[in-house]
Amino acid sequence: MADKLTTNEALTRSLVSFQGNKKQPFYRWLKYKEAFSSDFVRLILDRYAPKGGVVFDPFAGSGTALFASVQEGHVATGTELLPIGIAVAAARAAAQRVKLDKMVEARRNLASLMVGPGKPLRHLRMTKGAFSESNDAAIASYRGAVSRIRDKDVKCLLHFAGLCVLEESSFTRKDGQYLRWDYRSGKNVDSKFHKGVIKTFAEAVGSKLDEMIEDIAGRKEGVPMDVAINQESFFSYGLKMPKASVDLVVTSPPYCNRYDYTRTYALELLYLDYTDADVSALRQSLLTATVENRPKMEALRSLFAEHDEDTRFAEILETYESVGALHEVVAILEQAATDGSLNNPNIPRMVRNYFFEMAIAISNLSRITKRGAKVVMVNDNVRYFGEEVPVDLILSAMAERLGFSLEGIWVLPRGKGNSSQQMGAHGRTEIRKCVYIWKRR
Template sequence: MKQLSLFPEWEDETAKSSINNYDERQRIETKFSHLIQEELKLGKLVSYISNKSLPILGLYRYKEAFAFSFVEEFIKRFQLTNKDLIFEPFCGMGTTPFTAMHANIKAVAIDKLPIAAFIANTMPLFWLVEPSSLHHNFELLQNKLRQFSPADVASDVAIMKKAFSPETLTELCQWKTAIETLSSPIKDIFLLLFLSILEPCSYTAKDGQFLRIKKDKKIYSPTEILQQKIYQAEQDIFSMRTLWGNKKRQLPQIQLADARDLKNVQFSQKPTAIITSPPYPNRYDYTRIYSLELCFNFVKNFEELKELRFSVLRSHIESKVQDNDTPNHPVIAEIVDILRQQGKVLNNPRIPDMLVGYFVDMSLVIKEWSRVLTSGAKVAMVVDNVRFAGELVPVDLILSEMAEKVGFKVEKIIVARYKGNSSQQMGKYGRIPVRESIVIWQKN
């Protein structure tokens, strides 16, 4: 069955490009060239690095986030006030809603990945607790830790069988049970800190798009490192109140939801801005990178983990492409045709399917944004162009052209930094940098 295109006016163009081998990438680069401008000073802000030095945001290592100061910058550029509502459809660790809270701006944020939605929901809760209560509750739980039975976790997932020594796993599971006896918001804060210690207590390391086993790695004692995290959190609460004041703030609304379908997302008013960064089509599988956290609290077994893996935005190579999924943009049709038909050597043959699925999904996302945003609403979205077998994929331009088709004006495409490719890519195809961009759109 032929898929009904969200952009039927491109169907003839897509077919034409396949027949005549028309260079669609040259066309789209030429079309948007006058809107592309460099602001390389923003390069540091599209990374999570500066968050590590800020209170609360440095407690959990979510390296795919952008910076608190990035959100501040675009709140200022968009001239947002407490009359506005910021929507963050890919909230990750929640930098956008956390920053909006400090700016006294209402925010709604969602994520399909449950660990992300949980972190984003928990970060603002640190405002609600007294620092001394963390240490007090830690001591109470530690004194009777051995009395707690180990919690059930998704132990049938392969990485869980390799990640921990038996003694460490037992201790971690006892802490999980102990934390469940607390009441919110202390319970949520303790659970966040607990999830943050899983990697240092394991033989794993988050390494690019994988969670790798490193048997020679130093392993930390769960109780000792959790105590360190409690101390760090206490200091962060003091620092946060010193840095940002102690006045009450309106907590953002965080929901577990899918950006491709916003019908069940509750908004108190139509959003006036989006500040976000979706997953990049770069093969990163967040259900693998954060599999330890997911297995300890969010999935019961491998089947649930696999179901989640196939339900998130299709930016990784295990994404399933349906029979009726076809390239929905002429540039993607051109690239996929080259990768599939011209004998390109790919390090994974599923990359063309991933690209098709990703842009089908993102077209649904953008259409939903057009539906829920108020007229004149602004969008600032960080995206990363990618390159496979030497073929550059101009993600920023493709998504911008999709946005035009559903009622957005592309105001500018800001190049925040240029990124190199893997040494294998550069060895075969040369050192051609790719853009990491911030696309700025306005809803007509």
């Protein structure tokens, strides 16, 4: 299988990350760092999508694959559990319908939205102190005023503008697995981190509305922006979709890297009125990628049984247990955890559950794709205790047992460096960043 690894010089980190969207109209509104670029999606569509074909993304995120697909004349749908992706879809649809003069008027009257009654923010445990008192009050007033706007499209876009600027008007910065706190917050007095200018919420929203109005003014008539992003796990949704109904899958699942979306996007979840209990439930429903995720195997077994898919579940379990490279890595990590050499003893459990759940996802993709359809997946390898986990080879081995053939694995010319902690203990080495191409047999 290693002979399928080929360096693709056309791939850059900007192309397969959010960086490529930072200046793209509409895509630039929300800083969703886990996305790939719309240009990457178009590259894949040109190669693999039949004209007017059905494109699906089971981990839709902010919807880049879906929006780029409908703009190129395809039918697109996907699933995403984070409510942020649902908010993006609603805003993009509203942006196509909204009257420009109504948005300009709302921008002109922005100051009036920052005063008056508003429901105080019901902070999560991990967001307390994220805003200055003045910004906290401004957000509450703004949300209250926006909720009273009659024009549904204007209301949607104003609400979304507020969602987009929370980080820049807070004492926090998204930093990998968590929110990093500026020392001015007083939350962590030992921290010397200084994020730079912290805007007032009014300044941040004003700038965002200017950007949105600029893009709306330049919109092209007749270019669709409506996509269907279902707020449901692909584990369950994939069992309900029609068999052999998808022509192309373009996706990037969560990586096996301890990245907790519910912490990284805690401010956005707060803004969307999620409670601590809601956030905890959401974290457990997401694909396992953090040490806090509990095993889902028995719940998934019951789910498959409800759909009379016991035989397929057994096939998935057999596939998962058959991949020797996975279990070799897990054994090394378990020994390191036993020795106390691993910085978190739950990492082996997380790795096991990640790959089992990805086997479920791959099997569901095999169920819904047409014969000859391609699955294009962006993912990174990871490293723990100096041990590289060959995610690309493990997932591709599973895919070959679950109905796909491996067309190839494109390796980015520039890989990803290991963390400073691992660099000190194990030296500086790169790990592969890859794009997998699987073909439905």
